Amino acid sequence: MKVLLYGINFHPELTGIGKYSGEMAHWLAQNGHTVDVVTAPPYYPEWQVAKGFSAWKYQRSSMPDTGGQVQVLRCPLWVPGQVTGLSRVLHLASFAFSSTLGLIWGLTRQPDLVLVVIPTLLQTPQALLLSKLAGVPTWLHVQDFEIDAALDMGMVKGAAEHGGVMRRTAWWLETFLMRRFDRVSSISSAMVKRLLIKGVPANRVVDLPNWVSLDGVYPIPRAQSLRQELGITDDQVVVLYAGNMGEKQGLDLVIEAAERLHHVPSIRFVLAGTGAARARLEQVAAHLSNVMWLPLQPIEKLNALLGTADIHVLPQRGDAADLVMPSKLTGMLASGRAIVGTAALDTQLGGVLDKIGVRVEAGDTTALAEAIQALAQDPERREVLGKAGRRFAEDTLDKDAILNQFLRNAAMLQEAVA
Numbered sequence: 001m002k003v004l005l006y007g008i009n010f011h012p013e014l015t016g017i018g019k020y021s022g023e024m025a026h027w028l029a030q031n032g033h034t035v036d037v038v039t040a041p042p043y044y045p046e047w048q049v050a051k052g053f054s055a056w057k058y059q060r061s062s063m064p065d066t067g068g069q070v071q072v073l074r075c076p077l078w079v080p081g082q083v084t085g086l087s088r089v090l091h092l093a094s095f096a097f098s099s100t101l102g103l104i105w106g107l108t109r110q111p112d113l114v115l116v117v118i119p120t121l122l123q124t125p126q127a128l129l130l131s132k133l134a135g136v137p138t139w140l141h142v143q144d145f146e147i148d149a150a151l152d153m154g155m156v157k158g159a160a161e162h163g164g165v166m167r168r169t170a171w172w173l174e175t176f177l178m179r180r181f182d183r184v185s186s187i188s189s190a191m192v193k194r195l196l197i198k199g200v201p202a203n204r205v206v207d208l209p210n211w212v213s214l215d216g217v218y219p220i221p222r223a224q225s226l227r228q229e230l231g232i233t234d235d236q237v238v239v240l241y242a243g244n245m246g247e248k249q250g251l252d253l254v255i256e257a258a259e260r261l262h263h264v265p266s267i268r269f270v271l272a273g274t275g276a277a278r279a280r281l282e283q284v285a286a287h288l289s290n291v292m293w294l295p296l297q298p299i300e301k302l303n304a305l306l307g308t309a310d311i312h313v314l315p316q317r318g319d320a321a322d323l324v325m326p327s328k329l330t331g332m333l334a335s336g337r338a339i340v341g342t343a344a345l346d347t348q349l350g351g352v353l354d355k356i357g358v359r360v361e362a363g364d365t366t367a368l369a370e371a372i373q374a375l376a377q378d379p380e381r382r383e384v385l386g387k388a389g390r391r392f393a394e395d396t397l398d399k400d401a402i403l404n405q406f407l408r409n410a411a412m413l414q415e416a417v418a
Contacts (some may be wrong), residue, residue, distance in 0.1 A: 002036070055077055060073050073105055100126045137417045249315060
């Protein structure tokens with residue numbers, strides 16, 4: 001199969017959508033398929049174009065370790081210095097505009113399938129039009145309901161005053177576009193249900209969760225983690241957050257929990273990553289000696305980093321419930337460490353945490369601090385929860401199983417439109 005993958009985020013971005021799109025392309029190449037990628041220069045989560053890439057030029061390259069089976073065309077992109085609702089829209093629009101030429105390039109290479117990954121919805125009109133003109137089936141993969149999240153979380157100025165009109169307009173546009181793809185997938189059962197609510201026909205909807213490489217992330221002894229490198233003693237319990245630090249992540253709650261537990265010297269908070277909210281969060285936590293900040297770690301250190309945790313903490317804002325499914329959850333589960341997260345019980349994340357982790361209500365700082373302290377004092381329960389999380393990852397999140405499912409669905413789509 002020859003796949004044209006079209007999305008703003010891609011390898012070598014280490015977190016979020018870029019990580020999964022890159023891993024998919026690499027896996028397809030390893031399994032004998034060819035992938036052309038139309039994307040932007042890497043910029044996320046730092047919100048700055050990575051060294052060696054250009055924000056203003058088209059650049060073509062081959063993805064490393066794929067034997068030339070993955071060809072990448074990077075299109076110009078404007079990256080704002082300050083991320084606001086308006087600047088984010090302009091940022092996404094710049095890629096939608098510049099990547100149209102890239103999409104034409106990809107279609108001249110005669111793909112069997114066009115796979116569009118959103119965000120951003122702004123790139124879908126040209127993807128649909130040009131793919132239909134070329135007679136190529138289309139698949140839309142929804143990693144994030146960006147419009148719903150922007151309106152519900154107050155990321156769009158004026159949404160509170162004009163939310164009704166804005167929501168109705170956005171709903172109409174989104175559903176109009178989504179219904180025209182031959183297949184539409186998302187990363188959790190709750191997000192799949194949202195696709196159905198938006199009117200996507202059930203026979204076109206596919207559940208395609210994010211995965212984890214079980215050989216790359218696995219339980220390790222403390223001695224193989226980063227604890228010694230970071231100067232963390234054996235008697236200290238590490239509460240780890242590793243990943244993007246944006247406003248959607250709700251990390252203020254973790255800082256507040258650290259403040260409440262400042263009097264417990266055995267508990268150490270480690271926050272690793274970068275993002276639009278990091279500088280603000282560091283200022284808020286500047287007076288806390290029990291909080292350690294780390295940069296985003298390279299992929300070769302990921303397992304050692306995740307193994308540093310005694311407890312993973314996974315905050316999620318209540319207004320983001322089932323609009324996004326935290327991609328970092330897969331690695332937490334596979335690492336075999338206990339997880340404490342914030343989510344309502346009737347959300348997908350809440351349901352998972354209620355079975356194999358510790359769930360507290362979103363926004364409840366007191367409950368989060370109490371749950372962390374209780375787990376810190378109970379190593380036996382941490383071990384039980386960690387093993388349960390690993391089993392869950394093995395049963396439901398294996399990369400080979402999920403991507404083979406994608407291939408089966410793609411083959412059926414090809415037959416249906418042939």
